[in-house]
Amino acid sequence: MASTDIKVDSPSTNKVVDKNELLKKRKERNIRIGKWVMPIIVFMITIYLWYWIVQVNSIPHYILPGPFLVVTTLIQDFQILLSALQITIQITLMALAVAVIGGVGLAILFTQSKFFEISFFPYAVILQVTPIISIAPLIFIYVDNRTVGLLLCAWIVAFFPILSNTTLGLNSVDHNLKDLFKIYGANRWQKLLHLQIPSALPYFLGGLRIAGGLALIGAVVAEYVAGTGGIGSGLAYTILEAGYRLNIPRMFAALLLIAGTGVFIFAILSFLSHLLLHKWHESALQKEN
Amino acid sequence: MNNNSRPLLLELKKVGKTFSEDIVALRDMELKIHSGDFISLLGPSGCGKSTALRIIAGLTEPTVGEVDWKVNHGSGAIGVVFQEATLLPWTTVEKNVWLPFRLQNKSFKEKKDEIERSLELVGLKDFTKSYPRELSGGMKMRVAIARALVTDPEVILMDEPFAALDEITRFKLNNDLLALRETLGCTIIFVTHSVFESVFLSDRIAVMATRPGRVIQELDVDEPYPRGESFRTSSSYGVICRKTSDALKLAMEN
Numbered sequence: 001m002a003s004t005d006i007k008v009d010s011p012s013t014n015k016v017v018d019k020n021e022l023l024k025k026r027k028e029r030n031i032r033i034g035k036w037v038m039p040i041i042v043f044m045i046t047i048y049l050w051y052w053i054v055q056v057n058s059i060p061h062y063i064l065p066g067p068f069l070v071v072t073t074l075i076q077d078f079q080i081l082l083s084a085l086q087i088t089i090q091i092t093l094m095a096l097a098v099a100v101i102g103g104v105g106l107a108i109l110f111t112q113s114k115f116f117e118i119s120f121f122p123y124a125v126i127l128q129v130t131p132i133i134s135i136a137p138l139i140f141i142y143v144d145n146r147t148v149g150l151l152l153c154a155w156i157v158a159f160f161p162i163l164s165n166t167t168l169g170l171n172s173v174d175h176n177l178k179d180l181f182k183i184y185g186a187n188r189w190q191k192l193l194h195l196q197i198p199s200a201l202p203y204f205l206g207g208l209r210i211a212g213g214l215a216l217i218g219a220v221v222a223e224y225v226a227g228t229g230g231i232g233s234g235l236a237y238t239i240l241e242a243g244y245r246l247n248i249p250r251m252f253a254a255l256l257l258i259a260g261t262g263v264f265i266f267a268i269l270s271f272l273s274h275l276l277l278h279k280w281h282e283s284a285l286q287k288e289n
Numbered sequence: 290m291n292n293n294s295r296p297l298l299l300e301l302k303k304v305g306k307t308f309s310e311d312i313v314a315l316r317d318m319e320l321k322i323h324s325g326d327f328i329s330l331l332g333p334s335g336c337g338k339s340t341a342l343r344i345i346a347g348l349t350e351p352t353v354g355e356v357d358w359k360v361n362h363g364s365g366a367i368g369v370v371f372q373e374a375t376l377l378p379w380t381t382v383e384k385n386v387w388l389p390f391r392l393q394n395k396s397f398k399e400k401k402d403e404i405e406r407s408l409e410l411v412g413l414k415d416f417t418k419s420y421p422r423e424l425s426g427g428m429k430m431r432v433a434i435a436r437a438l439v440t441d442p443e444v445i446l447m448d449e450p451f452a453a454l455d456e457i458t459r460f461k462l463n464n465d466l467l468a469l470r471e472t473l474g475c476t477i478i479f480v481t482h483s484v485f486e487s488v489f490l491s492d493r494i495a496v497m498a499t500r501p502g503r504v505i506q507e508l509d510v511d512e513p514y515p516r517g518e519s520f521r522t523s524s525s526y527g528v529i530c531r532k533t534s535d536a537l538k539l540a541m542e543n
Contacts, residue, residue, distance in 0.1 A: 176375040183346050184392040185364035194391065198379045280379045280420050 065249040073249035088234035091219040095154030103162030111170040128160035136225035153222030158215035165207030169200025205273040212265040295323040304354035314340045316501035329479045329487035337502025368437030368445040374429035376421040383417040407439040427458040444476040498540035506536045
């Protein structure tokens, strides 16, 4: 055999700049900064337009208050608004907690018994698709305690995304892993604890984020239905009452707080999701090139 | 090597498996596995080689016949490696290897030595704290092998473990698997559709035919271990591959 020389070229050490890569990097940086800057610019423009429209047309504050009046009201009425906010948040969080317990518990029962699932799942769907606003009046007829009624309404809205997502997650276990657990003689409990629940975690957290927003909606809607009777009521009550008194600035201030609460709940739950998943789950990974 | 000098580990006796009434995956399959064997089940897709493996693993009951174990085959006596690494993505490499013990309710601390040793054997002792997603396909497969080894099983079942890997990685893992076996003396049942892989690795090849799935020929690979890269290019390797190929062709025509 003839010997063959194999030449290995040593790579050149000159630094080569790729135009496309450079462009891509610049674009990525712009997006990273713009993600924060752009919404703020839009916000400021909107506030200014709002202010301008109110000023130019000299709209009376009982029809449309200017942005500064809303902020002033927010500060002035803070005591009233804060206690209302506390109640709304309380109902929302309690409903969310009960939704998590009920949704996850039911999902686990569903995966333990197929018969249980096919028997009860349709009713969970019916409960979900019936608008809460049409069930709530009935609930307040039968439930004497106002808080329990509100809680029940918020729970009905919030629990379904948790139930359906967790059920999906518990059933989405890799079948090879299931085989592996069977070969090593895992019992039902071990399978649930070490395989199904971790597999379902990303699905559950997705459902939780939706449920967080829905619990707030449920709590607010239910309070509208419950009406203005009773003391110690939440933000929806504040809006209703302020509406009766044509106190439009306070309505806006309360609305601001509800929106803020929704954003806050979403942010907290997103952070929780990131905390639990960032080490291993695809959804939480940074894109690598 | 003479198979008969080693104790019988398990035996498939007239094993048959029928799926949904009329699909016969296996019929009258006979196979003897001796302690220390490296046997390959080789055949075209649909010959029931994976079904046979699942029956041995206890994942599926045979429709007829039986798997006669000569040793205790409780939890930890069988190690498995699938075509995919099949790791728990939410936990680290060492915790993945702990899994078989964990399911026996044995703490990580108690089994730390075994876990470390197993990872060292597959060359991953620097990656114990890594998450599966940080590893390449070949490294994930090594974790799966470490997990299969960790309980010191009677037999390791491998279902086309390297089929999804690139050739360079596959050759490397082939060599490492043989080295592992040299060290541990473990029994391996290896399902593959590659003639070359089965000849390189095993000391016996059971060639299987389709419809119905069964063993039509058993070939001995009388080549001494350790087998290195030089065996891959030797003339005897070529001869045995040819013989095995012919047997496989016969199986396909059958």
